[in-house]
Amino acid sequence: MTETSIGTPEQLRDPDYTPTLHRAIPLGIQHVLAMFVSNVTPAIIIAGAAGFGFGSDAGAQGFPDMTYLIQMSMLFAGIATLFQTIGFGPVGGRLPIVQGTSFAFIPIMIPLAAGKGVEALPALFGGVVIGGLFHTFIATFIGRIRFALPPLVTGLVVTMIGLALVKVGIQYAAGGVPAIDQPEYGSLLNWSAALVVIFVTLALKFYAKGMLAVSAVVIGIAVGYVYAMAMGMVTLEGVITSWNRAAPVALPMPFKYGFELSFAAIIGFCLMAIVSAVETVGDVSGITKGGAGREATEAEITGATYADGVGSAVAGVFGGFPNTSFSQNVGLIAMTGVMSRHVVTIGALFLIVCGLIPKVGAVIRTIPIEVLGGGVIVMFGMVVAAGVSMLSDVNWNRRNMVIFAISLSIGLGLQLDPKAVQYLPDTLRILMTSGLLPAALIAIVLNLILPEELSDAAVEEVTGGLSGQGKGSLNGK
Secondary structure, three states, rough: OOOOOOOOOOOOOOOOOOOOOOOHHHHHHHHHHHHHHHHHHHHHHHHHHHHHOOHHHHHHEEEHHHHHHHHHHHHHHHHHHHHHHOOEOEOOOOOOOOOOOOHHHHHHHHHHOOOOHHHHHHHHHHHHHHHHHHHHHHHHHHHHHHHOHHHHHHHHHHHHHHHHHHHHHHHHOOOOHHHHHOOOOOOOHHHHHHHHHHHHHHHHHHHHHHHHHHOHHHHHHHHHHHHHHHHHOHHHHHHHHHHHHHEEEEEEEOOOOOOOOOOHHHHHHHHHHHHHHHHHHHHHHHHHHHHHOOOEEEEEHHHHHHHHHHHHHHHHHOOHHHHEHHHHHHHHHHHHHHHHHHHHHHHHHHHHHOOOOOHHHHHHHOHHHHHHHHHHHHHHHHHHHHHHHHOOOOOHHHHHHHHHHHHHHHHHHHOOOHHHHHHOOOOHHEEEOOOOOHHHHHHHHHHHHHOOOOOOOHHHHHOOOOOOOOOOOOOOO
């Protein structure tokens, strides 16, 4: 029997195996580094969209509300991860699943928060709590609704999420939304900081191995931060001031921003919870296949989906955003070959400690928005690529091309020109301008009701001569 310094092959495939602490702690921190930037980015984006983040008047006070949201992102990612790894009752897959703040809900949250300041947060967190409870509810029958979300639908949704967010990355790299009308917006200095992050990230992704490759975005942002400091975009004095302003320890406050029920928020979060639940099912399957060489059990899939919902609902009570399983950590398990859930528990405890120390968030908020933009461009571009990868599993026959075409055209079009539905009631307008929800609903409905085949003439007249040459294209069945 072959034995490594960590454990035997049988032990490494066992979720209940615990490596020695001097091995388990670095492995656990690896999981945190792999998702750290992705986890805190939604809080920064929503704070900026609402108007109390980078470039706002809150800067004079050190962005206290954005710091709190960053703090909650770390804290409840850790707590939700514990729900997965340790579990209680039916909640938790009891697998090495890392939870984090989901990108999927950002296109829903931006229209809800845009320009409304802190006043937008009660309705936003009301939606998070109700959406989390709904997510918990659908865990009981998640296996029976997967048929309505084939790769055509899930791939479209993930692609739309990425397309909705790439604009944010470009705006950040150019200087941030508040600077759009300023002369420095889009300056060479701003772009140089973002490009440093992009080039370092790409170099590590392609030429490094192991943890350097896994943590490429974190390292890229760190190098970009040093570059920004050298160029005077951030000063040591500013970092020290931010550090000194933050409390050494702070506990989360339930309903810190209040609680409000908004129909638009509730509908948006509940519908996206279905998509998030299906994504979690895929991640659980990926973990058991990659780490243990087996299919996930029904109890593991249901428990993991329960943990998604409970973790999101609890986070919303204290000012955290929806949590979901993080796919990049699935790849990390396959890379390390360590299936131990207790390793991920150590990573979760590290996140919880960071979330209880506002000084961590205080340092994060000193990252220049241009530097963050470089990392965001890479991350959101990868979201688009992940969606395209899912779509590669689709049989691109005439029927599926029409479904994709209609869904993408309407969804992306509404994202690009939200004023097109400015006369709709507020609830419908917010849901429609997300682009994501109308695209997903159209794709789901058309996929369920359209016949399996379309005639050549039904498609040829609308393709403009671009028939497609890929596998399963118009010539396929």
